[in-house]
Amino acid sequence: MKDKKKRIVVRIEIATISDSNEKLDRKKMDRLAMVLSNLQNSGKQLILVASGAIALGAEKLKLDQQPGSFIEKQATAAVGQAELIKHYQRYFDEYNQIVAQVLLPSDIIDNPVRMQNARNTFDTLFDMNIIPIVNENDAVSTTDIELDDNYPLALNVAKIVQADIILIKLDTNGKFLILPKGQKKAILVNDVYDLFEKINTLPASPNSVNLYKSDYPASINEILY
């Protein structure tokens, strides 16, 4: 029987992996790769929803400021996505963990064929013990890119893979916020060890139709900071 708490969507914001100057923080990146590779090693199936392509693209292009227009954002994202996936590969490689890149259109949920395709790809990657790193396909997106707001994408991915848990906010300083399927409130987790404990002792998720709360939990920032 399928372990009820096996699939975890981890949402990563650029802040999760950058320092106070908005540059990639090597220590945080390394820590993140370690924690997630370890979760994967423990038998969980992880899927990362990682934003930051625009920020990394702007850094790569040595832009003085974040790109303003839609078209500039898209071009910067195309440069930055290549950087983003390169960094993830390098850091996960240190923990012997292979990753894959999956870029989804924002309307994937409206296209049953594409959605089934994405699901098949994810399932196969899970079987191969690979961590998919998902982002929106910003370079060809037709709706304006919201800087670093990948929560809707994380929800869509959770629906596609029928994840048991969404790890909403991940703070490498040691605090986590998890949203189990069918639960209305996110749970605050204090550190990595607590994270393992919480994930493993969560009650089995109810077969609720409304799987994930579609909005941010109201008190997300309150809980964290």
Add this chain to the structure above:
Amino acid sequence: MEYRNTLKYKKRIVIKIGTSTLSYLNGRLNFQLVEKLAKVLSEIKQRGIQIVLVSSGSIGIGAGRLGLTAKPDKLSKKQALAAIGQAELIKIYQKFFENNNQIVAQVLLTKDIVTIPGRQKNAKNTLKKLLSMGIIPIINENDTIATNEIEFGDNDTLSAHVAELISADLLIMLSDINGLYSADPKTESSARIIHTVHEITPQIEKIATDSGTSFSTGGMSTKIAAVKISSKANINTVITNGSDPAVVFKILDGEKIGTLFLAKSGKLIKNKVVNKD
């Protein structure tokens, strides 16, 4: 020869490179070839020519990453390998282009860019913006959400659509064949390369079908189908062997390399600069 001379003045070029050219027979990536390709394309860009690279190879590289020896048959397995391999592929391109101080971008496309006008405009804008920023976009099909039935299926077709999308003035397909032969060179000793094709007639299509099909996903027939798209869009196409990427320099010098398929209207011949020659 004057047809070839027009190639000296091209300003926006789409280069397509296939799996069989990028990798060894065992499917593993040929780093030396990628290194050379990056060097050649970076230099051409330095001359003020805009370059878009359409590159295959993600599935083979994904298989190599996992140490698989056999190519997968199942679609979902191919898609999974493509997701792994594309990440590797773009990392390797970044590295080699960076050695030449050239920034690249990754753009993964689906057939939406042909069928949905909004998406088409969008992809066009992004690509043109990247080109204006001096970046070389590296394009592949977004395999993880594509299916055989509804998508491009091969990068020959994709490259022709991309060329049309950005109004390129030349498409160069680098593959493991030297060009279009008059007959199958493996069996007919009299077979020779047809250097110029003015129009894709049923006879040309027949030659393409007969002259060998053992070339990875896109055989000559697929290439001819792609050329129909580029030709109709008024874009000249050259098909040649890419085992030495420096061949692109020669093509742009007007040398008689591979097969040149002329654009439908022949309009490009009226190029002002050419008339001076």
